[in-house]
């Protein structure tokens with residue numbers, strides 16, 4: 001091989017290498033561009049899915065009012081219930097605030113769901129109002145339902161007493177958490193500043209405990225003003241609805257007693273007073289806005305507890321379940337629907353309305369409950385069927 005050839009050869013090789021480098025560089029550019037396109041496509045898909053889910057949770061599910069049916073058989077053999085049972089229509093947590101388009105749509109769906117139904121007893125377990133401005137729509141809702149044969153009964157919810165500032169919820173919840181920790185004398189919530197400074201992990205532990213506090217029980221807005229509960233009661237009573245505030249009533253010609261309890265957060269609950277005058281052997285239905293009444297000693301006298309307040313968690317996520325249940329005594333799986341403690345059966349309503357106007361996996365509903373006498377030698381679950389879409 002000559003020097004020239006060698007040179008030429010080297011030059012050729014150099015040219016080839018240069019071309020190769022150019023080819024590789026072009027290929028790398030194309031790969032980079034493909035990766036960028038794929039990244040944008042991925043981001044677009046995630047954003048599209050997020051927008052679709054957000055749209056569903058904001059614009060569809062809150063308006064998808066279901067009709068659920070449930071038959072509950074007493075677990076104690078008590079006289080007083082008609083053999084064919086009693087038909088109860090259970091409503092809860094309407095949270096009306098005067099958002100007419102939204103609330104009129106819900107009223108129209110409730111009217112359709114209840115049309116032609118034979119209702120013995122209408123029950124509303126509170127949070128009629130989110131704000132006083134919702135009163136006209138609450139009255140329109142009650143007017144839209146067929147008249148119940150034995151009467152309409154209610155208890156008030158925390159929102160009927162008070163409206164809350166949700167923007168201050170994180171700070172308010174933090175103060176509740178600290179107060180709770182101090183009361184219990186447990187956890188680093190009660191630690192002094194000096195102790196906290198000594199322990200570098202205390203801040204992190206506080207945050208974790210606070211996260212658990214929020215997840216397990218409360219994320220509360222700060223009370224910001226009073227709703228006119230007196231006016232709400234007067235207007236509903238004028239339509240024949242009775243408020244059971246720590247008192248009971250016997251249902252018509254039956255031997256069934258309804259007992260109502262004031263709200264656990266904003267009222268003055270007194271269950272022993274509510275149960276005064278209720279015979280021990282009478283079938284007893286307890287109405288409480290807040291299902292945490294289940295832990296009261298006297299609650300075991302109730303055959304059935306009807307409650308609301310939890311909104312079914314309002315956002316139910318895969319693997320996590322209901323996210324925001326507001327109950328301290330019930331597990332997440334008990335935050336809506338049927339459960340029982342001993343021979344006391346519990347039904348927690350998910351509500352018709354929302355405080356924050358969003359729902360996912362916890363659609364609003366009305367529930368038709370057929371309350372039946374115990375089977376002789378009854379054992380096992382008192383619930384006969386549940387969850388029919390109507």
Ligand SMILES: [Fe+2]
Nearest residue numbers: 093127159309
């Ligand atoms: Fe509520």
